[in-house]
Amino acid sequence: MSDISNKSNHNSQLSTLNSQLKNNSQLKISDLSEADRPREKLRDRGTEALSDAELLAILIGSGSTSESAVALMQRILSACDNNLNTLGKRSLHELMQYKGIGEAKAITIIAACELGKRRQAAKAAERPDMGSAQAVYEYMHPKMQDLDTEEAWVLLMNQRFRLIKAVRLSHGGLTETAVDVRVILREALLANATTLTLIHNHPSGNARPSGDDDRITHKLKTACDAMRLYLIDHLIVTDGNYYSYAEEGKI
Structure with a gap:
């Protein structure tokens, strides 16, 4: 049993x-x-x-x-x-x-x-090299040449200065309120970027930086240094000319 x-x-x-x-x-x-x-x-x-x-x-x-x-x-x-x-x-x-x-x-x-x-x-898409002020100008000029108000952009790049993406930050003027450093840092971290360039235009045609431009550049550079990011340049674009903080030794 x-x-x-x-x-x-x-x-x-x-x-x-x-x-x-x-x-x-x-x-x-x-x-x-x-x-x-x-x-x-x-x-x-x-x-x-x-x-x-x-x-x-x-x-x-x-x-x-x-x-x-x-x-x-x-x-x-x-x-x-x-x-x-x-x-x-x-x-x-x-x-x-x-x-x-x-x-x-x-x-x-x-x-x-x-x-x-x-x-x-398929071959991997080749990212453009944004390692020089001239390259940044040639990339951004078509986007900015006909604007009648100021816009601010940031180019996010890898350590070889290859573009990951371009982000428009503001439209209608460059001030510390319009260009929020926290937004720039967040975008850079989310994109795994290590280097970046700030760009804005002067519709007046005068490429010389203002006091506000200098203050924003300094503020962003300080924040990038703290986060181990590399701000390589701040470019002011006009229709036919540009001002580079890096080339002028101001960054």
């Missing part, structure tokens, strides 16, 4: 385990905790935190009545030896043989794999 009882308990445990495995595969993404849902996981933790199956699950959106989108993509990837290159070779017809993958989802997977191949083949 003891053997029969042990066998019955063993069968019961196997049945429970199989049921749990089946239920896990049938979980909808909406049934998962928010931290484990692929979209929310990507938003909160970045793409590196997601598996290939989770990234693909975001693309197809849903699974089938018997398994979640993640479980479906895990099954398809397993059949491809968990190799995205192998997945990229699957035809529309082959992908549609999997339960839960219709034409629209198969096309989405193929398009994603093709984009991956094209990105790998």
Whole structure:
């Protein structure tokens, strides 16, 4: 009787385990905790935190009545030896043989794999070199030459003076209120910039700096030094000329 009882308990445990495995595969993404849902996981933790199956699950959106989108993509990837290159070779017809993958989802997977191949083949975009006053002037002059009011911009760069992005700070005058040093520092830190150049225009055509220009330059330089950022220049742009604090030895 003891053997029969042990066998019955063993069968019961196997049945429970199989049921749990089946239920896990049938979980909808909406049934998962928010931290484990692929979209929310990507938003909160970045793409590196997601598996290939989770990234693909975001693309197809849903699974089938018997398994979640993640479980479906895990099954398809397993059949491809968990190799995205192998997945990229699957035809529309082959992908549609999997339960839960219709034409629209198969096309989405193929398009994603093709984009991956094209990105790998493409060259990285070359960032312009903003390491000289002349280069900054040539970059900013088209943006400022026809302005009838003052604008202030900051160019955020990496340590090789390659432009990360240009940010317009104010429109309608250069004052300590309009050019908030805290905003500049925040933008630089968010962009992982290490060097920056402040630029503003003088619609009057006179490129000489004012007292306010000098004060703002000093204030920004002091703040950058404290944050281990490098303010390489403050450029005043007119239509046809410029004034560089760096070239004049004032920074």
